[in-house]
Amino acid sequence: MSILVNKDTKVIVQGFTGKEGTFHSEQCIEYGTNIVGGVTPNKGGQTHLGKPVFNTVADAVNATGATVSMIFVPPAFVGDAVMEAADAGIELAVIITEGAPVKDMMYAKMYATKKGMSTIGPNCPGIITAEECKLGIMPGNIFKKGNVGLISKSGTLTYEGANQVVQAGYGITTAVGIGGDPIIGLSYLQLLPMFENDPETEAIVMIGEIGGDLEIQAAKYIKENVTKPVVAFIAGQTAPKGKRMGHAGAIVSGSAGTAKEKMEALEAAGVKVVVSPAEIGKAVKEVLSK
Amino acid sequence: MNIHEYQAKSIFKSYGVPTPRGIVATTPKEAVRAAEELGGDLWVVKAQIHAGGRGLGGGVKLARSIEEVEELADQILGMTLVTHQTGPEGKVVHKVYIEEGADIKDEFYLGVVLDRAKEMPVIMASTEGGMEIEKVAAQTPEKIVKVAVDPTIGFQGFHGRELVFGLGITDKNEQRKFIDFASKLFKIYMDKDVELIEINPLIRTKQGDFLALDAKMGFDDSALYRHPDIAEMRDITEEDPDEREAAEHGLSYVALDGEIGCMVNGAGLAMGTMDTINYVGGTPANFLDVGGKANAQTVAKGFEIILKNPKVKAIFVNIFGGIVRCDRIANGILEATKMVDVHVPVVVRLDGTNAAEAAEILKNANIDNIIPATDLLDGAKKAVAAAKGDLK
Numbered sequence: 001m002s003i004l005v006n007k008d009t010k011v012i013v014q015g016f017t018g019k020e021g022t023f024h025s026e027q028c029i030e031y032g033t034n035i036v037g038g039v040t041p042n043k044g045g046q047t048h049l050g051k052p053v054f055n056t057v058a059d060a061v062n063a064t065g066a067t068v069s070m071i072f073v074p075p076a077f078v079g080d081a082v083m084e085a086a087d088a089g090i091e092l093a094v095i096i097t098e099g100a101p102v103k104d105m106m107y108a109k110m111y112a113t114k115k116g117m118s119t120i121g122p123n124c125p126g127i128i129t130a131e132e133c134k135l136g137i138m139p140g141n142i143f144k145k146g147n148v149g150l151i152s153k154s155g156t157l158t159y160e161g162a163n164q165v166v167q168a169g170y171g172i173t174t175a176v177g178i179g180g181d182p183i184i185g186l187s188y189l190q191l192l193p194m195f196e197n198d199p200e201t202e203a204i205v206m207i208g209e210i211g212g213d214l215e216i217q218a219a220k221y222i223k224e225n226v227t228k229p230v231v232a233f234i235a236g237q238t239a240p241k242g243k244r245m246g247h248a249g250a251i252v253s254g255s256a257g258t259a260k261e262k263m264e265a266l267e268a269a270g271v272k273v274v275v276s277p278a279e280i281g282k283a284v285k286e287v288l289s290k
Numbered sequence: 291m292n293i294h295e296y297q298a299k300s301i302f303k304s305y306g307v308p309t310p311r312g313i314v315a316t317t318p319k320e321a322v323r324a325a326e327e328l329g330g331d332l333w334v335v336k337a338q339i340h341a342g343g344r345g346l347g348g349g350v351k352l353a354r355s356i357e358e359v360e361e362l363a364d365q366i367l368g369m370t371l372v373t374h375q376t377g378p379e380g381k382v383v384h385k386v387y388i389e390e391g392a393d394i395k396d397e398f399y400l401g402v403v404l405d406r407a408k409e410m411p412v413i414m415a416s417t418e419g420g421m422e423i424e425k426v427a428a429q430t431p432e433k434i435v436k437v438a439v440d441p442t443i444g445f446q447g448f449h450g451r452e453l454v455f456g457l458g459i460t461d462k463n464e465q466r467k468f469i470d471f472a473s474k475l476f477k478i479y480m481d482k483d484v485e486l487i488e489i490n491p492l493i494r495t496k497q498g499d500f501l502a503l504d505a506k507m508g509f510d511d512s513a514l515y516r517h518p519d520i521a522e523m524r525d526i527t528e529e530d531p532d533e534r535e536a537a538e539h540g541l542s543y544v545a546l547d548g549e550i551g552c553m554v555n556g557a558g559l560a561m562g563t564m565d566t567i568n569y570v571g572g573t574p575a576n577f578l579d580v581g582g583k584a585n586a587q588t589v590a591k592g593f594e595i596i597l598k599n600p601k602v603k604a605i606f607v608n609i610f611g612g613i614v615r616c617d618r619i620a621n622g623i624l625e626a627t628k629m630v631d632v633h634v635p636v637v638v639r640l641d642g643t644n645a646a647e648a649a650e651i652l653k654n655a656n657i658d659n660i661i662p663a664t665d666l667l668d669g670a671k672k673a674v675a676a677a678k679g680d681l682k
Contacts, residue, residue, distance in 0.1 A: 075512060101513035103441075103483050106409060110442060125612075137582075139612040139643050154558020155582075156610045159642060160666065163610070180557065183409050209558055212406045235561035238546070238568045239577065242375070246542045246557025246579045248512070249406070255424060259565075276569040277562040278667035 002129035002174045003149065003194040003201075004092060004118075005068060009133055012060045012090075013038040014081045015072035015097075017048050024072065024096070024137050025049055031134040036064040057081075057088040070126065070135045071095045078122055079104030086115040094135045095121035095185070102248070105183045112185075119185030123247070125155040125177035136177065146171015148284060149195035151188055152207035153180045153247070154235060157277055161205050161233075164281030170288065173201045180209060180247030188218035196226050203229045203288050205280060206271075210236035211249045211257045219265035229287035230271045233280055234259040291509050293523045294338040296387040298505035301482070307474045309502045312389035314338065321363035324388035325356050332391030335362040337383040340528045342422070342490075342506065343373030349383065352391065359388065374422075384527055392501055397491035398457065399423055400472065402479040405438055411479055412438045413472060415453050419491030445476040464498050471500050482520060483513030532595055539591045540581055548573025549677045551596035551605040551634075553589065555580050555614070563608045566666055572674035575602045584614060586625035593630040606673035607638045608666060616640040616648035624655050635676035637661045639669035 005011075011028075015021040016038020026049055029035050037052045037060050044055030054060035057069065069085045071078065071093055078100035085093045086108075093112065100122045112119050120127055126136015130145040142159055144166045152158040158177050165172060173195075178187050188206060195201045204226070208215040215234060222230055236245055236252075237259040244251045252258050267273045274283050296314045303309060313324035325333050337349030344350050349371045353359040363386050372380035397419025405412035415435045418426045426433055435456030437449050450469030459465050471492075479487055488506040495501060514521045526534060536543035542557065546564070550572050554560035557579045564574035576596060580588050589607075596602055609619050619640055627636075636659055640648040652662050661676060663669030675681040 076515065099512045101483055101516075102404060102485070102510050103480070103513060106404075106441060109409060110440075137612070142612075142642065152558070154556055154562075156554075156556025156559035156612070157562055159610045159612055160559055160562070163641065182404055182406050207558065209561060217407075233562070235558045235565060238564040238574055239561055240544070240546065243544050243577075245544060245561055245577055250557060250561070255428070276566040276667065276670075277559070278566050278569075278665065278670070 002132065003191070003198050004174065005127055005129050005133045005135060007032060007034065007132040009068050010034055010036045010064060010066040011068045011070060011135060012036060012057070012064065012066040013070045013072060014057065014085065016040050016053060017043055018072060021072035022049065027140070028070070028134050031140040032131070033133045033135060036066050057084045057090065061088045061090065067091045068135065069093045071097060073097060075099035075101070079108040082108035082119060083111045086112040086117040090117055092118045092120070094126050095119060096124065096126055096136055098123040102182050105181065109183060109185065120176060121179045121185060123181045124179030125158055127174065127176045129174045130172040138177070142166065143175060144171040147173060147200060147202040148205060149173050149198065149201040150175035150205045151191050152177050153209050154207060157207045157235060160277050161207055161280045165205065165284050168281035168285045170284060173198060180249050182212070182249040187214050189214070189221055192218060192221055192226055196228060201228065203231065203284055205284060206230060206232045207277070208232065208234045208262060209247065209250050210234070210239055210245065210259050211251045213257065215262040216265045219269040219271065222271060223269035229290070231274065231280060231283040231287060232266045232271045233274050233277050234262045235277070237275065291511055291514060291524055292340045292528070293507050293520070294340065294385065294525065295336065295505050296338055296385070297523045298507040299502065301478060301507070302502055302505060305474045305478050307471060307478070307502060308500060309505070310389045310392050312387050314385055314387050315363060316367070316385050318360045318363040318367065321386055321388050322356055322360050325353070325359040328388065328390050330390050333359050334389045334391060335359060335366060336387045336389060337366050337369070337371055338385040338387055339371055339376070339381040339383055341373050341375035341381060343375055344371065347371045347373040381528070392493060392503060393495045393497070394493045395496045396494050398494065399426070399490045400475065400492045401486070401488040402475055402484070403486050408438050410438050410440055411476070412436050413449070413453065413476060415457055417457055419493070423490065439476060441480060445473040461498060464494070467498070467500050482517055483510045484508070485510050532598060536578070536595050539588060541588060541592055541595070542579040542581070543595055544577040545599065546574050546576050548575045549601055549603045550673050551575045551599070551602040552608065553578050553580055553592045553596065553605065554608045555582065555584050555610060559608065559610060563606065563666070563670070566670040567606065567673060570667070570670045570674050572670070572677060575599055582614065584609060584619055584622060586622040586629070589622050590626035590629040593626055593632050597630070597632065597634070602634060604634050604673050604677035605632070605636045606669055607636060608669055609640050611640060611642035611644065615644040616642055617644045617651060620648035620651040624651070624657070627657060627660070632659065635659045635661055635681065637663050637669050637673040637676055639663040639666060641665065
């Protein structure tokens with residue numbers, strides 16, 4: 001078992017024939033992802049990486065029965081692409097692109113919600129179900145199959161965390177990079193119950209960062225609903241106030257969104273909070289050997 | 291990207307948001323001409339910098355004569371203004387805004403910002419104008435009226451009524467004026483991809499008019515491509531030169547106070563690296579994300595920017611190679627050390643794809659001040675030791 005995607009998931013790629021789309025789609029296919037086609041306007045009818053190309057998402061869905069779309073279009077076109085996917089009946093859109101305007105994502109997410117489509121990202125490494133399905137840009141070889149679910153706002157910290165879990169002798173069920181933008185798709189609040197209900201997942205690692213209050217909401221949810229052990233790290237304890245730390249959403253505004261308040265809330269919810277990402281593997285070992 | 295008060299007010303004016311009349315000036319002579327053109331017998335001379343708290347810092351002064359305008363402009367132009375938002379180093383004032391005096395009855399706060407939890411814009415208003423809104427939120431949260439506006443329906447009459455009744459504005463004429471003000475502000479927020487608009491204070495005059503006495507605006511950098519008029523308002527003298535140089539090379543850099551320079555791929559891991567240095571008893575000198583495509587050029591530029599800071603006693607390069615292979619990064623680091631004179635110890639941790647090959651490359655290069663590390667914790671500890679001179 002796993003969450004959201006597995007080896008049978010039928011995937012299309014929006015922005016399939018572009019440089020990034022091509023490079024990463026190829027890697028995903030190599031990993032075993034069931035990519036059934038792609039979308040690039042005016043290239044419908046062509047074949048790319050051995051898969052059919054369509055002009056519109058609707059065409060692609062009709063022809064292939066795809067339920068998931070991986071989006072690599074340039075930032076200015078992300079909002080449009082997400083709404084097109086939602087309109088065509090896609091169930092989950094994974095948005096890798098960095099730098100989409102916040103306003104576009106605000107409208108796109110509202111429309112997706114209305115159409116019943118979930119989103120992951122934007123500006124994220126994607127989602128991977130170990131040894132089955134990779135949708136995104138993460139190095140697949142790190143993610144060995146196992147019993148730990150991972151949710152992270154950061155790309156390289158996802159790899160760091162997964163690598164440590166594997167080094168500690170465990171492995172990953174599914175890892176989801178949720179992205180660090182001000183408006184993101186699926187987040188802790190939606191993913192925690194999925195991992196809680198997944199019989200193969202025995203522990204959950206959540207990696208957050210400064211800015212916003214998603215981790216505070218997660219802490220409340222965990223306290224009341226999650227029975228599996230959770231390990232958390234919040235990046236940015238040493239970040240100065242009012243400065244944006246790389247991610248558009250990683251900013252402490254006024255006194256809100258600090259690492260300290262998030263760590264305290266999670267600790268109060270019974271989460272094993274580590275002060276350095278270097279301790280994630282050790283902490284997972286500790287909670288799983290209890 | 292942030293803009294100056296006078297620029298924000300020019301946007302306000304184009305939308306019909308009432309503001310006092312004003313003219314920007316870069317010399318005392320220009321300030322005098324501006325005051326003469328505005329007329330009247332009361333002017334405000336306002337320093338134009340991208341930070342709040344200008345009044346308390348001595349950057350906003352009243353003038354009752356043309357001579358006084360000249361005197362104050364002379365005083366304020368070129369001064370280094372220190373406010374609670376500038377940091378202790380302050381900001382040099384290059385422009386002043388000369389504005390006609392206003393007849394203030396009372397002061398409000400009005401702002402529009404994204405509510406990240408609701409995922410839509412929220413209009414915030416308060417009767418506590420002139421005070422820092424964070425302080426009001428902390429001390430008297432009941433004095434802040436928050437109205438979230440779903441952008442798919444836009445600003446409706448009920449949003450306006452919630453605002454005026456929440457603020458206790460009872461005169462019908464004044465209600466109409468305030469609602470009109472707020473609805474125009476919301477339109478600007480949506481039209482221009484604004485990240486934050488703040489008017490503090492927004493004043494009510496004795497005649498019952500509302501005027502934006504101050505104006506602060508910031509924009510979504512990702513959307514600037516579709517607002518060339520806004521992009522043109524950028525004032526690079528307001529930006530940290532090192533941060534700007536880094537950004538021009540695709541690096542994301544923020545200076546801190548510590549001794550250990552950091553070069554990391556990915557914003558989250560970059561913060562995590564700072565936190566780890568702190569955890570093992572060191573102090574990070576900066577945040578630096580070299581991005582997903584670290585190569586010799588970006589790494590060299592990273593070294594150059596980090597080493598501009600004389601406090602840096604060691605550098606910790608922490609790369610988790612994903613799609614980018616570690617052996618290529620290792621070669622990039624070696625090349626970079628030839629391009630830039632790196633005179634402090636450099637601890638290098640490369641993990642992920644082809645990490646073993648990378649370690650071999652670094653070892654064989656046999657460069658004295660490159661110290662390999664096996665993992666994040668090991669790297670942080672070695673960097674702290676190297677900064678203390680305990681590790682060569």
